[in-house]
Every structure is written in structure tokens, then in C-alpha cells.
Amino acid sequence: MVSTEVDVAEVYEAARLAALHRYGILDTAAEPVWDNLCQLAAQVCEAPIALIGFIDQSRHWFKATYGWKVEALPREQSWCAQAICRPEPLLLTDLDQDPRYQEHPLVARDPHIRAYASQPLIDEEGFVLGTLSVMDWRSRQFSLSQLRGLQTVAEQVMAQLQLRRFWQVEEPTVYPPTVPGSPSVNGNQEVSQGRKAWDPTYPQVHPDVRRAHEHLYRRIVDTAQEGIWVLDEQGKTCFVNRRLGQLLGYTAPEMLGRSLMEFVEPDQQQMVERLLASSNQFSPEQLEICWRRKDGSRLWSLVSTSPMLEAEQEGGFLGTLCMVIDISLRKEAEAQLRQVNEELERRVEARTAEWIQANRALAESEERFRSIFTEAPIGIALIQQQGHILTANRALAEMLGYVNASELVGVHLGSLAQAGPELTPEERQEEQEQQERLAQGEIQSYRQVRRLLRRDGRWVWTQLTFGRISTSDSQAKEEGYGLVMVEDITERQVLESMKDEFISIVSHELRTPLTSIHGALSLMATGKLGSLLPKGERLLQIAVTNTERLVRLVNDILDLDRIEAGSLSMEKKPCDAGELICHAAETMRSMAEQAQVHLVTQPLSVMVQADPDRIIQTLTNLLSNAIKFSPAGATVEVGVKQRHAHQVIFWVRDQGRGIPAANLETIFHRFKQVDSSDSRKKGGTGLGLAICRSIVRQHGGRIWAESEVGKGSTFFFTLPLSAPE
Amino acid sequence: MQTLTSGDTTLTRRVLVVDDEDDIREVAQLSLEIMAGWEVWGAPSGKEGIRIAETTRPDVILLDVMMPDMDGPTTFRQLQANPKTQDIPVILLTAKVRARLVKEQFLPMGVCGVITKPFDATKLADQVAETVGWDLSSEGIQP
Numbered sequence: 001m002v003s004t005e006v007d008v009a010e011v012y013e014a015a016r017l018a019a020l021h022r023y024g025i026l027d028t029a030a031e032p033v034w035d036n037l038c039q040l041a042a043q044v045c046e047a048p049i050a051l052i053g054f055i056d057q058s059r060h061w062f063k064a065t066y067g068w069k070v071e072a073l074p075r076e077q078s079w080c081a082q083a084i085c086r087p088e089p090l091l092l093t094d095l096d097q098d099p100r101y102q103e104h105p106l107v108a109r110d111p112h113i114r115a116y117a118s119q120p121l122i123d124e125e126g127f128v129l130g131t132l133s134v135m136d137w138r139s140r141q142f143s144l145s146q147l148r149g150l151q152t153v154a155e156q157v158m159a160q161l162q163l164r165r166f167w168q169v170e171e172p173t174v175y176p177p178t179v180p181g182s183p184s185v186n187g188n189q190e191v192s193q194g195r196k197a198w199d200p201t202y203p204q205v206h207p208d209v210r211r212a213h214e215h216l217y218r219r220i221v222d223t224a225q226e227g228i229w230v231l232d233e234q235g236k237t238c239f240v241n242r243r244l245g246q247l248l249g250y251t252a253p254e255m256l257g258r259s260l261m262e263f264v265e266p267d268q269q270q271m272v273e274r275l276l277a278s279s280n281q282f283s284p285e286q287l288e289i290c291w292r293r294k295d296g297s298r299l300w301s302l303v304s305t306s307p308m309l310e311a312e313q314e315g316g317f318l319g320t321l322c323m324v325i326d327i328s329l330r331k332e333a334e335a336q337l338r339q340v341n342e343e344l345e346r347r348v349e350a351r352t353a354e355w356i357q358a359n360r361a362l363a364e365s366e367e368r369f370r371s372i373f374t375e376a377p378i379g380i381a382l383i384q385q386q387g388h389i390l391t392a393n394r395a396l397a398e399m400l401g402y403v404n405a406s407e408l409v410g411v412h413l414g415s416l417a418q419a420g421p422e423l424t425p426e427e428r429q430e431e432q433e434q435q436e437r438l439a440q441g442e443i444q445s446y447r448q449v450r451r452l453l454r455r456d457g458r459w460v461w462t463q464l465t466f467g468r469i470s471t472s473d474s475q476a477k478e479e480g481y482g483l484v485m486v487e488d489i490t491e492r493q494v495l496e497s498m499k500d501e502f503i504s505i506v507s508h509e510l511r512t513p514l515t516s517i518h519g520a521l522s523l524m525a526t527g528k529l530g531s532l533l534p535k536g537e538r539l540l541q542i543a544v545t546n547t548e549r550l551v552r553l554v555n556d557i558l559d560l561d562r563i564e565a566g567s568l569s570m571e572k573k574p575c576d577a578g579e580l581i582c583h584a585a586e587t588m589r590s591m592a593e594q595a596q597v598h599l600v601t602q603p604l605s606v607m608v609q610a611d612p613d614r615i616i617q618t619l620t621n622l623l624s625n626a627i628k629f630s631p632a633g634a635t636v637e638v639g640v641k642q643r644h645a646h647q648v649i650f651w652v653r654d655q656g657r658g659i660p661a662a663n664l665e666t667i668f669h670r671f672k673q674v675d676s677s678d679s680r681k682k683g684g685t686g687l688g689l690a691i692c693r694s695i696v697r698q699h700g701g702r703i704w705a706e707s708e709v710g711k712g713s714t715f716f717f718t719l720p721l722s723a724p725e
Numbered sequence: 726m727q728t729l730t731s732g733d734t735t736l737t738r739r740v741l742v743v744d745d746e747d748d749i750r751e752v753a754q755l756s757l758e759i760m761a762g763w764e765v766w767g768a769p770s771g772k773e774g775i776r777i778a779e780t781t782r783p784d785v786i787l788l789d790v791m792m793p794d795m796d797g798p799t800t801f802r803q804l805q806a807n808p809k810t811q812d813i814p815v816i817l818l819t820a821k822v823r824a825r826l827v828k829e830q831f832l833p834m835g836v837c838g839v840i841t842k843p844f845d846a847t848k849l850a851d852q853v854a855e856t857v858g859w860d861l862s863s864e865g866i867q868p
Contacts, residue, residue: 511843512746519752519846526847528759551843555821571825 016084016127017057023129023165025054026061034064037132037157042066044149045117045142047134052157054121054130055081068111068135077105080118080131087128089147092116094139106135114139117147119154121161132157227301227324230308233317235260235276247301247326249294260322265290265298279307279320288327300331374405379462379486382469387414390481399462399488401455413484417450418459430702438468438482449489461493462486500561507557514554518547549685556687560670563694570611570698574722577640577648578603580612584619585638588627596632599623602639606648607722614695615719621688622652622715629656629713643718647701651716658709667705668693692717738763739781740853743774743800744789744818752846753787761850771800778810785857786810787840790819790827798831805835816856818842 020026034052042050049067053060060078062070075081079090093115095101106113118133132154134142142150221228227244231237237255245252248263255263264272268290278285284306291299302325310316373380379396381389392408400416402408434446445467451459467483521544523529532540581603592599608615619638626636634655643649659667671686689703696703696717707713740763744750747769754765766781768774771788772795778786786804790797797817804810814837819827821841828839838856840849854860 512749515843516746516748516752518843519749519756522846523752523756523759526760 019127038064038066041153045134045146049135090118117142229322231320282307300328416453461490504561507554553685556685575612578605588623597630598635600637608719609722618692626654653714655712659707739783740765741783741786743768745792756846756849771795786815
């Protein structure tokens, strides 16, 4: 804790000393004002000695004394030193009696002081700078009024001290650079002339006023934020203030006498010449000039010049006054701003270029795709979820007999379409499912064959491929539009029907000769016309077998032809599905036995609306297939059950080799057996399932197969229930 | 050629086949002769058929429905109208797909039966016998 107290005292003392030094009073010469005040204090107190003293770190120095010539006393001898710690008047009497001071030099020796009174000199900040003291070599008392008088004088001393600081003179930063000392004794005429205007000593005034003015101007000049630079008429430096020195990094003496030109950047010299020239023409000028500082760095400044003229002799040019303002921050900011602007401009330019480029690329790409769309030889349309056309291409317009593709916008595609044969409810449902699967993204596309109504009322056969559009366009997603490609298959369809017709005619024409051949051969094969050699028998058998196959084929073709053409109408009537199954199973019984296949029926007595002959044909067809493809010992199952309120489902299940998934649909097409060799090996025509499908469709049902390769297949078909009576 | 007996008399069934398709007609003729041992006449048209029927008075006439000039039904009506032939049973030969229609139309009119084409040459005699109502086994024609 002690150390802390010491520290505090030290800090206080350091601050007090700094305050004292700021007044610059120490070691100055005696001045009449101070001497007078000192004398006044002595007289007020009727004392022979008075002292005005200040206490620095080692001594008590006296500015003014009265009655005792003393310059200073060691600090430890001074009673006043006590006043520093205790800022109040001190009164000591009968000093020779006081044991504390009997040995004190001032008491024991000259001037043998016996009585002492002092008033502290306290500045505005509360620091005790020194004392005003009176002393007597007689033992005596001081009256109250004397002490008050002392106090008043002390206040005057302080006032004088404050006044002094106000006018305080600092070390000169200037002055005749070439000639220190009095200008009047200097031989350099120009300089002495040059000094007349600004030398505070000219014109001669009362020294006090002169000094006061001088101090005032000096303070203004030294505290100015602008650099002040005074040049003689040749442009050489006569004066710089502190600020200018700071700005350029030189001390004043380094600059004095040097031309302005020496301080500028080479590229700025013209500017400076202009400055000086205009000053020579007595006209003020303001320019931005870049200086080179002592350390080589650059300083941007705003320089305002004004010519200095002889005050009394109109027109006499003495030199130039330059006010220099540091604008480096502004310049820097401007440069930064310019840089930012340039950068910004560059970026804008770059972005614009990029944008133009991207736009051009986009336009090109769009143009390319648009031309693909418009020029495609296949009809393409974008359709809304509800089926209205959003956009169509030329090919579609032409296909449908429209002059302009835009005429198709808003047209409902479905309203133009008509399926060839009437769609069954099952097929409609399947289509619906496909639409949904497409919308869900489970499939990429699906196809339909449709007749589309042309504008002229004619029909055009088309294959429609519906596709999904994957897009990031949220609107498209929400509205869910799709792509449809429309292919004119009229020609194909015509060819198809020509082919069918051809097959039909050929088959018809084949039938009579085939029947004859078959009849003839089978009669020969009975052996009733005599027996043949074994090889002849074999050849005859081959002829019979193949003729039979040909007959079946021709019959199947004609059958299918007639069913599909609708010329073979279904004789639908209510019949018992269970009975149909039993009937079909009975028909196939012998074939199953031959193949060593167990035939199991699961009949259910339920009334369906059907042509019994045709359904039996369908079932026997399916059973025949099932038996053919079953290994010996396997089971073939045929059954029927009610699927829902309006429908029954028949099934024929085998344990054969199964059908690959890829073929599950195509097996119902003409001549599409899984293995093309089957028609030879198994004696099928390749038309059985096609006929089954035709028959089932004619009943408004659906037929399909499910299968697992190696485990067997199940064929299903549905029929509508007989409407209750 | 086998003979059939009817009562005490040994009789041969006598059949007339009327069909414009020569080969088919001939196969049918041969089929009936070979398989059943019947006596068979053939006629290439309805007109010729009626003429032969009048003269030979067969036990049964197989009459093709589809024929140029005079078709089966017309021929049938003329046979029915002719006192010499009106008692002879007539079996219509027709394509399978039209069988039902033909049956519905002509059975009420007195047609004995309908056999669909193409027929099985080895079974035609059986079909005819069944349609007419002959008991071939009792007749002892089956070998």
C-alpha cells in the first residue's frame, strides 16, 4: 500500500511540474510587474522581505524578491515546499523559539528570520506552483487584514502568470534564413525588404503591443491546420509554419531558402510555374498540386496562393503566400472511387458481354429447338392436363388439314380422337392407368392408335405417343402439361388392312383345295383302298398331318378375320360360367390324358353375358396351350370367380416353362409365339391367343397373362356379369 | 362296293351330292362310297341335281348352300315343290360360320339337317347317317 501512496505523490508531483513548466516562468529575467507585486506584498504586510517563488523539482526559484536578494533556495530548505502538499496559507512566528526551525539556515543564519507568512500560488487546475511569502527578522504577528492583503496580492500574481502564458513566446521556427539576427544590420537588401510586410517588428510600435501581436499571430500561424508557405518574389521559401513542415516531412530550416520547385513531383512543375506566374500577375490562384515529401512519398494538396504586396507602396510585389491543405485523403478516396467505378464499369461491361453472349446462345439454341419442333415431319403438340393443345407444329396441322398450326391451339385432342374398335371399359381403365403412371413418372411414354378427325371431316389414322415433360418450370409441373407425338399411320393402316384382306382372300381361296386334299388324303389313309408300303404309309401320314395343320391355320385366319371385322357377331346370352368351364375341360380331357396332365376345374356357378360357343373356344384354346406346354405329371387348373359387382374373371393356370415378361403382351398378337419353332413342334397356328383376345374384346372383357419363367403361367380374362333379370 | 339290306331286300343307300366345287363334290362322293359303301351320284349344279333326283330318287340329298346360278335354298324349295322329289330328305352343306343361321332358317322349312364344311372325309358318312337317323351299326356297314 505504501508504494501506491508514493506512486500517487509522484504522479501528482509530475503533473504539477508539467503545469509549472507550461507557464515558462522559470529562469526568466526579472520583470517590473512582478517586482512591483512583490514590493506591494511587503508593504501590505509591513514586512521587510517579500518573495515570489516557484517550486520546481529541486529548488525554490524566485521570480521577484524584495528586501532580500536571493535567486533560489534548495527545495528542502523552503518552508514553501510544505505548501505543495497543503495548499493553504502558512503562518510561522517565533521561529527562534520553535525547536523544529532553530537549526533552519534562514533562521540560524542570514537573514535570521523570526516570522514568516505565505500564500500559495494555485493555478486553475489546483496545482500549487509556488508561494508569495513575506518574512520579518523580528518576532511579530500578522494581522488578519495583512494576511488578506497578502492573499489578494497572491491572486494578482497568479493573474499575471496566466496573462504571461497567454502571450507566451515559443521557440522561433523561422526567421531570416540567411541572416540570423537583426534584419537592419543585414546587408541583403531583398531579404530586408521582403521581411517588412510580415515581420512583426515592422512598423515599430510600442514593444508591449508589438509583442502581444507577435504572439497572437505566431499562435495563429502555428496552430493552423493549413500549411503556410511564404515565398519571396523569386519563389524561394522565406517562411513555413509547423503544419507545412509536418505535411512535407521537413524541418523548417531544411526548407528555408529553397525554391518551391524543389518540392514538387516532376510532372507537377508546370502547375507550380503557373502558380508562381499568376502570383506575379497579382492574381490569386487555387490548384491541386502533388508534392514530393522528404521520404519520397507523394502528398496531394490544394494550394491557394495570394500575392503579397507592399502595404504602403501600391503594387510592390513582395512574394507569395501559399496556403496548403492536405487533400491526400480526398485524393485517395477519389482514386478509390475512380477505381471502384472503373471496376464496376468493367464488370458491367463483362456482364453485359456475357449476357449478350448467353442471350445469343439461348436464342440460337431456342431457334434450333423451335425448328426441330416446327419442322419435324412428325406431328408434335404440347397438351394441357385436360387435353387441350397448347402448341402444335406444322406437321400436325397439315395432318389434320389445318392451314396454320396456331389454329390448333386450344383444340381438345380427345374430341378429335376416335378409337378404331370401340374401347372396352377395361381398356379405358388401362389407358387411364397408363396416363396416371406417366404422370407419376413410372413410365416414360405410352401409345395409342386413334383415328383423328380432320378439319375436312375425313379421318386420319394416327399413332399417338404420349410423353412426360420433365421440367424445372414449376408452372408446367403444376399444370402438368405433356407432349404428344402424332404419326400418320393411315398408310400403314391401309397396308395393314390390305395385308389382312390379302390373307383373308388367300385363305379363302386355299380352303377349297385344302379341303379336297385333306379329304382325299384322309380317305387314302383309312386304308380302305388297299394298303401301301410302310414308306408310302409314312409319306401319306406326313401329308395328312401337314394338311390338317394347314387347314387349322386357314380356318383360324378366317375365324380371326371374321371376328375382328365384326362379321362374326357374338351371340351373347346369359350362361353359367361354371358350365362353360366344365364343357371346355371335358373337350380337352382326352388331350390332357394323352399328355399326362392333370386337369383341375374350379367352376363357380355364376351367370355371365356371353356367347357360350366362343367362350368355350377361348377356354379350350387356353387349355390346349396350357396342356401343350406342361410337362407330364403337371397340373393345369381352370377356374372362374367373381371379381367384383359387374365382372367375373376366368383363369387357366399351368406349371409350364413360363413366358418372359417382355413377351406377355405380344403373345396376343398374330403369329407371335414365344418361340417361333413352337408352331411346328406344338402344332399351333400362332393365332389361338389372337382369336382369344378378339373374342374376349368382343365381349367387353380383357385378357392378359401373368407368368414366372420356369414356374408357369396364368392366363386371365374377364367377362361382364349377366345383368340380373 | 358293299350292299345294304333293308328288310328282306338287300339295299344300297343311294346318295346325291350337289356341289359346284368339283373336287369337293368328288371327295364327298368318294368318301361316302369308300367309307360307307353307298351308291353316290354327283351333280355340279342345282338344276342338274334336281334332274338326277327326279330320275334316281336317292335316299338323301347333300346340297351345298353356296352355288352360282341356283343356290342351295332355291334348289331345296324346288325339290320340295316337286312331287317326285319332295319326300327325299335334304341335308344342307354350309360353311361353319353360317351353320347356325342356316339351321335357324331352314330346319323349320323341312331341311333334314345341316353339315358344316369343311367336313371330315372319314366321318362324312357317319354324319349323314346320324342326321338322317340311320343306324349304321345295325345296318352292318361299319367294317
